[in-house]
Amino acid sequence: MDxxxxxxSEQVKxxxxxxxxxxxxxxxxxxxxYYSIINFYxxxxxxxxxKEIYRDGTHFNDLKSLYEFDRNLRTLFFNYLTQIERFFKTMVAYHFSEYHDVNKVETYLDENNYFKRKKTRQTITDIITILKNIKNNDKLPIISHYHRTNKDNIPFWIVIHFLTFGELSKLYSILTNDVKNKVVASCQELFKTEYGADLIIDKLFIGSFLKACSRFRNAAGHNERFYNYTLKEFLNIANTSGIxxxxxxxxxxxxxxxxxxxxEEYEKLTDELKKLITSLEKNLNTDWENKDKNKKxxxxxxxxILELMDxxxxxQNK
Structure with a gap:
């Protein structure tokens, strides 16, 4: 039997x-x-x-340390990727609603308000269907409230809240260029305020970045090995951004x-990441069988490990 x-006890043997x-x-x-620790790490x-031969001196606790580092790394990035998701939902809903006539109701359900091309037609249909389903979903308390009070408009900034990160990425991809450019301008303004420097990005960069973030967030959410997670497909996000x-x-x-x-959030992310990496470095160089923990x-x-993470x-100095 395979x-x-x-x-x-047999696993330990x-x-x-x-x-x-x-x-x-x-x-x-x-x-x-056993499989999640040994085979993944x-x-x-x-x-x-x-022959599955390990480095001399390898201890199970070394693999355990990498396993726990990866678990904490997923949790850390999941938190910040969630912030990115919330930020772009705010930006998209605001600029879409502002651009497509604030006096009209539910403009997000009008296919003419999206970037209509042959290659985007199906995505537009899919996204509008998802938005309609959210708008009509009385199991969601805030949606039910609007229906009970006979409101004639459920705003985009409410409906967009219920999109997944992947759906948000697809929604961004079908926005008109004017709306995308407004999102870019807002990002640049915020960066200038926070960092006192110009941010050189464009609408293509944001689309690529959202797609990549969505994939990494899903990897974190589904407990996939994270520290060296690699996208099989990755749009070019480096050329215009300075990455x-x-x-x-x-x-x-x-x-x-x-x-x-x-x-301040990016600085917190960096500080927490330093702590995780420092802790892993210490554990990887501990003689687990020696009572003198100063012996390395x-x-x-x-x-x-850093190389595997790229x-x-x-x-930390970049």
């Missing part, structure tokens, strides 16, 4: 043939799936993939967040 059932463990390993496996520690690293991984998202987060050995450099070693 991959037969193994007891927790398998690990003992490949790496060091301790008396706490079995209890950790009882709370955390073993690669940086492997020196021979075919120094356009290599489909987390560092590009981290750099891009600076353009749209409040300055070099199983894996933190720079190996973070340069001096990332």
């Amino acid at each position: 991959k037969p059932f193994k007891t927790f 398998i690990l003992n043939t490949r790496m060091k463990t301790d008396e706490k390993t079995i209890y950790y496996l009882m709370r955390n799936n 073993k690669d940086p520690f492997i020196v021979n993939r075919r 120094t690293n356009n290599n489909k991984k987390l560092f590009s998202i981290y750099e891009g967040l600076k353009f749209f987060l409040p300055k 050995y070099n199983v894996l450099s933190i720079n190996n 973070f340069p070693s001096d990332w």
